[in-house]
Amino acid sequence: xxxxxxxxxEWKEKGNEExxxxxxxxxxxxxxxxxxxxxxxxxxxxxxxKNRAAAYLKLLDYEKVIKDCxxxxxxCSNDPKALFRRCLALEASERFExxxxxxxxxxxxxxxxxxxxxxxxxxxxIVQERHKEMSRISAKVSQMLDLxxxxxxxxEKRETAMNNLLVLARxxxxxxEIFKQKxxxxxxKFVKVEKNEEIICNTIRIIGELCKNNISRTxxxxxxxxxxxxxxxxxxxxAERVNASQYCLQIILNTYSGMDNxxxxxxxxTLCETYKKxxxxxxxxxxxxxxxxxxxxxxxDAIIELIMRNIHYTALDWAERLVELRGLQKLxxxxxxxxxxxxxxxxxxxxxxxxxxxxxxxxxxxxxxxDAAKERFRNAIDEFIKDKLLTPDxxxxxxxxxxxxxxxxxxxxxxxxxxxxxxxxEMILVMAGTDDLLQQKVxxxxxxxxxxxxxxxxxxxxxxVNILKKLYQSxxxxxxxxxxxxxxxxxxxxxxxxxxxxxxxxxxxxxxxACRRFLINPKKEKDMRKWAIEGLSYLTFxxxxxxxxxxxxxxxxxxxxxxxxxxxxxxxxxxTTLVNLCNAYDKQxxxxxxxxxxxxxxxxxxxxHELDDVEFVNKRLCVLTKAGVTSALVSLAKTDSHNSRELxxxxxxxxxxxxxxxxxxVQQGAVKALLPLALDGTTKGKKQASxxxxxxxxxINPEVAFPGQRMMEVVRPFIxxxxxxxxxxxxxxxxxxxxxxxxxxDSVRKRIxxxxxxxxxxxxxxxxxxxxxxxxxxxxNNLIMCEQxxxxxxxxxxxxxxxxxxxxxxxxxxxxxxxxxxAMLTSVSKKACEKIFDSKNWLESLRFLLANPNCDVQHRxxxxxxxxxxxxxxxxxxxxxxxxxxxxxxLSKNDMVENKQIRELASTALDAAAEWNLIKKNVxxxxxxxxxxxxxxxx
Numbered sequence: 001x002x003x004x005x006x007x008x009x010e011w012k013e014k015g016n017e018e019x020x021x022x023x024x025x026x027x028x029x030x031x032x033x034x035x036x037x038x039x040x041x042x043x044x045x046x047x048x049x050k051n052r053a054a055a056y057l058k059l060l061d062y063e064k065v066i067k068d069c070x071x072x073x074x075x076c077s078n079d080p081k082a083l084f085r086r087c088l089a090l091e092a093s094e095r096f097e098x099x100x101x102x103x104x105x106x107x108x109x110x111x112x113x114x115x116x117x118x119x120x121x122x123x124x125x126i127v128q129e130r131h132k133e134m135s136r137i138s139a140k141v142s143q144m145l146d147l148x149x150x151x152x153x154x155x156e157k158r159e160t161a162m163n164n165l166l167v168l169a170r171x172x173x174x175x176x177e178i179f180k181q182k183x184x185x186x187x188x189k190f191v192k193v194e195k196n197e198e199i200i201c202n203t204i205r206i207i208g209e210l211c212k213n214n215i216s217r218t219x220x221x222x223x224x225x226x227x228x229x230x231x232x233x234x235x236x237x238x239a240e241r242v243n244a245s246q247y248c249l250q251i252i253l254n255t256y257s258g259m260d261n262x263x264x265x266x267x268x269x270t271l272c273e274t275y276k277k278x279x280x281x282x283x284x285x286x287x288x289x290x291x292x293x294x295x296x297x298x299x300x301d302a303i304i305e306l307i308m309r310n311i312h313y314t315a316l317d318w319a320e321r322l323v324e325l326r327g328l329q330k331l332x333x334x335x336x337x338x339x340x341x342x343x344x345x346x347x348x349x350x351x352x353x354x355x356x357x358x359x360x361x362x363x364x365x366x367x368x369x370x371d372a373a374k375e376r377f378r379n380a381i382d383e384f385i386k387d388k389l390l391t392p393d394x395x396x397x398x399x400x401x402x403x404x405x406x407x408x409x410x411x412x413x414x415x416x417x418x419x420x421x422x423x424x425x426e427m428i429l430v431m432a433g434t435d436d437l438l439q440q441k442v443x444x445x446x447x448x449x450x451x452x453x454x455x456x457x458x459x460x461x462x463x464x465v466n467i468l469k470k471l472y473q474s475x476x477x478x479x480x481x482x483x484x485x486x487x488x489x490x491x492x493x494x495x496x497x498x499x500x501x502x503x504x505x506x507x508x509x510x511x512x513x514a515c516r517r518f519l520i521n522p523k524k525e526k527d528m529r530k531w532a533i534e535g536l537s538y539l540t541f542x543x544x545x546x547x548x549x550x551x552x553x554x555x556x557x558x559x560x561x562x563x564x565x566x567x568x569x570x571x572x573x574x575x576t577t578l579v580n581l582c583n584a585y586d587k588q589x590x591x592x593x594x595x596x597x598x599x600x601x602x603x604x605x606x607x608x609h610e611l612d613d614v615e616f617v618n619k620r621l622c623v624l625t626k627a628g629v630t631s632a633l634v635s636l637a638k639t640d641s642h643n644s645r646e647l648x649x650x651x652x653x654x655x656x657x658x659x660x661x662x663x664x665x666v667q668q669g670a671v672k673a674l675l676p677l678a679l680d681g682t683t684k685g686k687k688q689a690s691x692x693x694x695x696x697x698x699x700i701n702p703e704v705a706f707p708g709q710r711m712m713e714v715v716r717p718f719i720x721x722x723x724x725x726x727x728x729x730x731x732x733x734x735x736x737x738x739x740x741x742x743x744x745x746d747s748v749r750k751r752i753x754x755x756x757x758x759x760x761x762x763x764x765x766x767x768x769x770x771x772x773x774x775x776x777x778x779x780x781n782n783l784i785m786c787e788q789x790x791x792x793x794x795x796x797x798x799x800x801x802x803x804x805x806x807x808x809x810x811x812x813x814x815x816x817x818x819x820x821x822x823a824m825l826t827s828v829s830k831k832a833c834e835k836i837f838d839s840k841n842w843l844e845s846l847r848f849l850l851a852n853p854n855c856d857v858q859h860r861x862x863x864x865x866x867x868x869x870x871x872x873x874x875x876x877x878x879x880x881x882x883x884x885x886x887x888x889x890x891l892s893k894n895d896m897v898e899n900k901q902i903r904e905l906a907s908t909a910l911d912a913a914a915e916w917n918l919i920k921k922n923v924x925x926x927x928x929x930x931x932x933x934x935x936x937x938x939x
Contacts, residue, residue: 008037012048019055023795028055046075046082053085060754065089078109084116091119096126130173141168141177148199149190162202169209179210179217188225191233201244204233208248211255215271218255222278227285234302235295246302250309253282257316266314283307283318283325290330297350300334304353308360308640311367319367320376328364328380331357335406336388336399338442340527351527352568354402358410359641365411381407381414394439401428401442408449409572419450432467437476444471444482448489448534465490481518481531487511488535512536512545520558533559534573540580543609543616550581550620556627563632571636575647578633581624582654583617584647586684621654625661630668637673646685649677653692662699671696671710678717690717691730697737702744711744715751722760728769735764735775742782749786758783758792765802770811777806777817784824794831804839808848812857819849819860826867833871836864843882850887855899862891862902866909873916880918885910 006014015030031052038045049072056064069086072079083102090099103120106113147153147161165183168174178184187203194200207225211218230252234245254260256275258268272279289295289303307327310316322328335357337349368374388400404424408415419425428450432443447468468490471483488511518532536559539545549555563574579585629651637648652674656665670692677689693714696705706714718741721734738757741748752758761783764776783789793799803825806818825832836842849861865884869876879885891906913919 006033008034008044008048011037012044012051015051015055019051021796022791024055024058024791028052028059031055041075043076046072046079049075050079050082050085053082053089057085057088060092062089062093066093078105080106080110080113087116087119087123091123096123096130099123100127137168137171137173138177138181141165141174141181141183144168145178145181145183145186149186151193155196159196159198159202162199162206166202166206166209169206175210175214175217178206179220184210184221184224188229197238197241200233201238201241204241204244204248208244208251211248212251213255213260215255215275218252219278222252227282231285231289231295234299237296237298239298242296242298242302245299246306249282249286249306253279253306253310253316267316272316279316280321283310283316283321287322287325287327287330290327291333291347293347295348297348297353300347301350301353301356304331304334304356304360305640308356308363311360311364317367319364320373322364323368323373323376323380326380328361328377329384331361331364332381332384332403332407335361336403338398338402351530354406355409355568355571356640358406359639359644360410361407361414362410362641362643365414377411378414378417381418385418394436397427397431398438398442401431401446404428405442405446405449408446415449425450429467432471437479440471440474440476440479441482444468444479444486447486448482477518477528481528481535484511484514484518485531485535485538488515488538508539508542508545509548512539512542512548515539516549516552516555519562520554529558529562530567530570530573533562533570533577537573537576537580540577543611546581546620547611547616550623553627556624560628560632564635566635566638568639571639571641571644574632575636575644575651578624578629578651579647581620582651583612584650584654618658621658622661625655625658625664628668629655630665630670634669634673637677642681642685645677645681646688649674649681649685649688649692652677653688653695656692656695659699662696666696666700666705671706671714675710675713675717678714678720686717686720687726687730690721691733693717694721694730694733694737697740698733702737702741706741711741711748712751715741715748715755715757719752719755719757719760722757722764728772731764732771732775735761735772735779739775739779739782742779742785746786749783750788752783753786753788758789762799765806770814773806773809774811774814774817777814777821781817781821781824784821790825790829790832793825793835794829798838800825800832800835801839804836804842804845807845807861808841812854815852816854816856816860819857819864823860823863823867826864826871830871830875833868833875836868837875837878843884846884847887850884850891855902858891859899859902859905862888862905862909866905866912869909869912869916873918876913876916876918880913885913885919 011030011034015027015034018024018030019027031048034048035045035052038048049068053065053068053072056062056068066086066089069082069089072082073086076082083106087099087102087106090096090102100120100123103116103123106116107120110116144161144165148158148165150158153161165178169178184207187206191200191203194203207221211221230245230249234242234249236242236245254265256271256279258271259265286303286307290300290307292300295303307318307322311318311322334347334349335354337347337353339349339351339353365374365377368377384403385400388396388403404415404418407418419428428443428446431439432447434440465487468483468486471479472487474480474483488508512535515532515535519529519536521529536545536549540549559574559577562570633648633652637645639645639648652665652670656662656670674689674693678686678693680686681689694717697714697718702711702714714737718734718738721730726734738752738761742752752761761776761779764772765780767773767776780789784793800822803818803822807815807822809815809818822832822836826836839845846861846865849857849864852858852861865879865888868879888906888909892903892910894903910919
């Protein structure tokens, strides 16, 4: 009978068989198939739900247990089994009052049920204690509200009270009590007259905690105080308050959409549909605020970041909706603003505003998934440019060029398409050639941005290089530095190819020296140093420039200090320079046959400079790390630009390749920055960050490298490296790091299994790469300390058979790991002891282990045999029939065996066989004899 012919009842019976074999996942699939075949609600369907709930319970998926039990109880109310399973799942989810309710219902319907009585007693005690705690919390909340909102109270006491309220708001009971005591209305009324910014920040945070994961409270908050209150709170020049308000708004969006702040979080479609109106209202308010002339630059940045985080298809998918609401035109208005150019209707912006805007525009364009959407995006941009060109004054031209520059830093293709339009590039070059400083400045910036593509760089070399040289002679430093960067960018158009030099020999070194002077001069404004580092980001493609820069401690320190400010406008320059210094860019694989073919075809062959050899690169990596580059990367990693995050991850991974500096990297906070980089961003960026974390986890004790909760959080990045798209080195380093993690405690081991680690790790044990087989077996050896892993080996499969084979592996470390795994398995599982006989070569493997010259291998072999003899009489009898007893006898008596423990274990194994009455002890010598006449066989 094929699976498609099976009835629901047959699927249920098959599920029961798998369940009794401890094959929970297979049982789950069978019950699911049974449910698919039943359309109407009936008693049988309720059974399928109950059974599937039992499988989910074994797999620790408590939410699904509760859901399936709910469905079963809708059909058959007060069903004891459904109530019992739901009770266990609710208790595990810390929903104690609901669990106690189910326990009481079971006792009411079945007073003699002994299984539920101890659970009910335990839950009764917990519920009583929680009730007392609630009474204490209620009094505490009341006291703190009175203290916090008493204007006459001492400032320090009020701040302490507000901090205590925030702590209470983070607990479910505390949040409910604050809400019950009308804390929201008190907070919002009070904020209007409060002048203490620390207290205001905490009030905003409290509102956020009250809204977190609670729809009813969120609806009440929005109804009572409205979105404008949050926009009023975010409008501040204090970063702490702006961040608190931004976080609070994101929490509200998350609650409406079912997301959280984790990088891999996805919205709940049903929730999004239910609260579409509320979510759209928030988007509209945010969009309106982007061009609000009365808000602070920090607030504007935070609002744009909020929009950016929610436009991706895995979030709220706002991209197309934003275009419909003319959001692109508003963003382009911001993109055309200049910090240093103020006029009557100008907006307040920060040094990071245009960078954040360019990233936001890029993210929107990335989410235009089909041609028609992309066309609407381009049309909106064209419309903005045309509107500005209709006004022929200088201000409009300046704003157009600034907006184009911002576009070129974001959706490059759209920016290049604008530049390619008739007259635009000519207008930029004409502005660069005027005597007006403002026009020169913005034109220079645009030329630098335009030269990103080689064909555009060639056009500018032909048309504008003389203009740039002329501007470099300007008396105004801000013009000179921009012209310098333009020349640097054009001079680096050959990339890492040492044979291509657009300018005369020595020109790049002179340009680098000029950039250095701007960079290290403390008298220069930060804006000029920012441009200097951008110039170096292009020049450091040249290996000679890299070597000269790395030896210049003053310049390196100036660059790192600039990066530590966290200013997003310096991001590209610093990170690109670091990527070049570390040689952390993608390198094209050079195949000798292709080189010969290229020579024959007289094609150009790129050449790498001798100063980019491994020893020079490694030296640069160590110098940068010791200079404090990690702190700089941590500051810059807060960006939302996926491309920049990838570059940062590349630098992190490069410096983590040097074992001697990994301790410094951890000390300077790399792990906290690497975790989000490993979970969110480009595919390459995530791989680079994950590998960097793995390298730290290999060398440094995981408890030191990943303290507290981070030890759980790094599991997923390591598991993500276990796929065929990653290199063997990435696979190996991930397995090594997982091995160290799995040796820490059972919670970590369970997390590895929850993330699907078991099957991925096991796959490498069956591979053909010796190092990967060894590493995977070592991880499995540590994972076997977890009960759930043992269940995988007890199921109907050949896993133990393969471990027996691996015990004889030529690689000694693989043999030790496999034997160690078997030793632990056989110590706790009688079934595992029996399954060893499934292997045809079980006897040869045991002989190999017992007679091995390596005492570690031999020790594990004796433990396995001892465990087998102790397990059951049948297993012991099967061993006695072989020459294993003779080997044990020899080991127990042989003084040549250096390890005393091995001799003692061998003797203990013989005693264990005697206890089964399978062998008799020699009366004279009080030791086991080895002749078959002394063995008693049992029927």
